[in-house]
Amino acid sequence: MRTRLLAALAAALLLLAGCSSGATRDDGRITLRFQSLAWQQESVAATKDLVREWNAAHPEVRVEYVQGSWDSVHDQLLTAFEGGEAPDIVHDASDDLADFAYGGYLADLTGLLPERLTSDIPRRSWETVTFGDGVYGVPFLQEPRVLIANAAWLKKSGVRIPTPGRPWSWAEFRQVTERLSGDGKYGVAWPLKEPVSATLNLSLTAGGRLFHRGPDGKVTVRFEAGDEVVPRTVHDQVGTDRSAPASTLGSGGSDTLPGFFAGRYAMVPLGFSYRQQIAQQAPEGFEWQVLPAPAGRAGLTQGVSPQTLSIAEDSPHKEEAAAFLDFLLRPRNMVRLALGDWMLPTGTQALKDPALHTREHGWATGTALARHLRPAPAQSVRGYPEWKDKVATPALQEYYSGAIGLPELRERLEEDGNLVLARYQR
């Protein structure tokens, strides 16, 4: 019986193998597979349009658009890389690239990209995709964290409206949110379901670095005065001033929008691209505006992990893939991608485009912040994902909710955190 069953299974395998597509192109054309993570209606359309334009102009190098998803991109790419079946061109975010770069799955783009593109993107953006001596992606879209505010409420309250030239300090921000609160309403709602990246990236405004690289190249965690400013502000707004509700601390950005539209919160700190949802979902007549995040002693500096385009190391057509990237990221095309995703382009030429300087939907405010954006602090720290999940996320969540105080937060981030990082740096 067992022998018969095995034989039947083997026969089924052979039958299925016969049905497999596994077709190879024999028309001499090169086909590049481009896995895009564009997901909003406008950004998918913009990306597909650009692929179509490339294909029309380059019949010998055809690009095939493959839709990926942010939710699962890491596992999916890891499996594809391991199996030697990765797409030629990979869309991802810079904070997801370290493992792939160090694992040898991504091509070093040094020398592959044209000077036009290399010089158009600022050095600080290139730093987000530089691992060791190599460059493993092209950073092309980024978003600062901004305050989305109920414009009518702010105007009526008479508070000073901040601008990129004259932002609120963190202390002033706290005063403003306290002034706006009362009668079941709050000055701000912090959606901190993922508290670590939001806290670390905003902490750069106050000079917080948290991760310090020694002369031996090893990284240690030190929670210093600059690192305290943002967490303490949030903690005090929730626990002392009652100017921020505790209920949104576990929420994602989208979850806070109904309360924002209903007038329960005057402001919500969100990524710049959330404007698309707000424009789409805001009730008729709802006035909203984009304000810069508060500034500390380092001004408006904040951390970002740009979206990136990389080339798989296994791709036999790296030069053609680089040529496609060059096309896709020409200033005019970068603007189309940025508008589609409601984000900022990294390219300096693209950033000058008038479409990105309109007051409508706060584009001008966001564009003014672009030069203050720096690599996210943990960008190249090995062991960061484990530190984030096992140490920093629970510690910050407990601190924000008032379960622990600042000394214990510091102790856990530093002592527990350094134990985790040490394992990756032996």
Add this chain to the structure above:
Amino acid sequence: MRTPTAARAGQYAALLAYLVFLALPFLWLVSTAFKPPRELASLHPTWIPEDPTLANFRQAFDEQPLLQAGLNSLAAAVGAAVIAVLIATPMAYVMARQRGRLTKAATGWVVISQSFPFVLLIIPLFLVLKRLRLVDSVPGLVMVYVVWALPFALWMLSGYVRAVPVELEEAAAVDGAGRVRTLVSVTAPLLAPGIVATALFAFVTAWNEFFFALVLLKTPEKQTLPVVLTHFIGAEGVADLGPLAAAAFLATLPSLVVFALIQRRITSGMLAGAVKS
């Protein structure tokens, strides 16, 4: 003391409460699918959309190849269900009827194999399928689904086989029926509800499966519905809720239809078995 009528009313009330509990997420999904964006972001959401719209469905179909993905899912799920049942039925019969160390070990293995996490299996599986040239093909995915569904299908079916009185087979043998005749004419009809239930389990498992489909299917035209549904979700879990709900609602319909059609068959099969035994 409670009267039988009161007890029955209590039972119905409990059943109703349970049904409502089960139906709530689905009803909310349907409601969301027909709401315009502004109603989706309301602090006081309503069950019945105030301004119902089909725009979410239009957008979902415009943005993603839902029909093609649905056909792919259907092919994978039906293929997995049919093959899993074809393989599992004779194996389950042996496991149920032949008691011995080997069958005990096999049963143990079946249970243990259910605890393997997907992530542990996916890379070796990917490499095997690549060697067989079955990556990026629906038949390859069917094979994976069959392997994935088989242990539970075996476990499930062997329970059904054990429920068929062995005396019936012995009686058939006494009447002169051969082994094959007994299996086809006596055992198989009694097993029908179990086979249908097992097929349904394999179908639904394959229909809903996401991770293997995500990793194994690269060509957009071959992707299945669960994979395509994730295309409505952006970074940090931000979702295009309206089109996502519309697409998810459509994706649940085939399962519901299959359940509705087969549920009667399961029930009638059970009753038929009861009468015969």
